Amino acid sequence: MDFDFNLKTNAKFGTNKALNLAQYLKELSLSRPGIIIDGGIAGLEHTRKVLSALESDPDITIRTWVYDLRHEPDYDSLDRIKAMFLDNSGKPVTDCFVGIGGGSVIDFAKGLSTVVVNPGKAVLYKGFPVKINPSLPTIAIPTTAGTGSEVTFNAVFTDNNQKKKLGINTRNNYPALAILDPVFTVNSPMSVTVSSGMDALVHTLESYSAVQSNPLNRIFAREAFSMIFNNLFLVKDHPGNGEIRAKIQYGAYLAGISLINSGSGPSGALSYPLGVHFKVPHGMAGAVFIPHIVRHNVQAGYDYSELYDLIDGSCRSLSMNAKNEQFVEKMFALCKKLDVPPNLSGFGVNAGTVDILLADIDALERAFTQNPVPFTVDDGKKLILNMI
Numbered sequence: 001m002d003f004d005f006n007l008k009t010n011a012k013f014g015t016n017k018a019l020n021l022a023q024y025l026k027e028l029s030l031s032r033p034g035i036i037i038d039g040g041i042a043g044l045e046h047t048r049k050v051l052s053a054l055e056s057d058p059d060i061t062i063r064t065w066v067y068d069l070r071h072e073p074d075y076d077s078l079d080r081i082k083a084m085f086l087d088n089s090g091k092p093v094t095d096c097f098v099g100i101g102g103g104s105v106i107d108f109a110k111g112l113s114t115v116v117v118n119p120g121k122a123v124l125y126k127g128f129p130v131k132i133n134p135s136l137p138t139i140a141i142p143t144t145a146g147t148g149s150e151v152t153f154n155a156v157f158t159d160n161n162q163k164k165k166l167g168i169n170t171r172n173n174y175p176a177l178a179i180l181d182p183v184f185t186v187n188s189p190m191s192v193t194v195s196s197g198m199d200a201l202v203h204t205l206e207s208y209s210a211v212q213s214n215p216l217n218r219i220f221a222r223e224a225f226s227m228i229f230n231n232l233f234l235v236k237d238h239p240g241n242g243e244i245r246a247k248i249q250y251g252a253y254l255a256g257i258s259l260i261n262s263g264s265g266p267s268g269a270l271s272y273p274l275g276v277h278f279k280v281p282h283g284m285a286g287a288v289f290i291p292h293i294v295r296h297n298v299q300a301g302y303d304y305s306e307l308y309d310l311i312d313g314s315c316r317s318l319s320m321n322a323k324n325e326q327f328v329e330k331m332f333a334l335c336k337k338l339d340v341p342p343n344l345s346g347f348g349v350n351a352g353t354v355d356i357l358l359a360d361i362d363a364l365e366r367a368f369t370q371n372p373v374p375f376t377v378d379d380g381k382k383l384i385l386n387m388i
């Protein structure tokens, strides 16, 4: 055994925990939060309660921006919005940022935390910037269950000129606190639940199997798999069931912890060009590939039987080979149940447009090496061509 394991984010998990935000800010000696709130949930009763609890606290001063981008975060928007949080001398008027929303909103809060204390355009900090001023603290309140952004330092931003998702990824951006309040996720529309939940499933499976995985992250991945897989199977038939929602959210949180301590894989990598060029939401863009990658891995001898045993109703007495065959079938069955498209045509990828996607696959070679069995650039291209 020889590995590193990091977990930098404290967590508060439970129904109505977000209502205590003012108290949690004070525990961190923070009093001037910049609130970035998802436009889709700004009008919900629970959101209004969270904000009014903050506004009525005499020791807290808030400045709020309702996130209204119709696309995933980009550097240009970051430049535009950052001005709202600076005084006349260019200093931040806030002492932290709170992201209340899905992964994009939390990523945007992380990005603002960095760019309000670093001069120039946001794109200067793309990739993995070093030797920059430490970001302000970020507090993450995910309202969807899936991205894991509440525990990772990564923040995805698109460079509109290069048509690439590069991000602002500084280790200063591990959120100081994640508040996981399942009340928010009960209100998620099913399309968001599926996309974010499948994102978490991709994180779980690929961080479990990645060549850089370790015994400790796999403990988190196994529990995450059990929570996410079994409850995603149920959620469509029981969308208002808080217990099912809470278990998916818990699983997604564990999946994020597993991911930051391991690696990803082909599905995670392939989701990026599909998202950038065909505007497919990140979770769905990984979901379409994951059963195919699992099948590829099983055919090459990779063993998922330990995860198969965690599926509700699984038959533990099956042989290892039979368990793996069943596992592949269960992955395709879950995708079918959740209406994940079986191919790429529904996203506009066809014989006429597929070259746009194929052109980006060479750059994913390094990410593919995270897969536990060989998955080459040619395998990636063949998979895409088979899926149109």
Ligand SMILES: [Fe+2]
Pocket (backbone or CB within 6 Å): 147, 199, 202, 203, 268, 282, 286
């Ligand atoms: Fe992801």
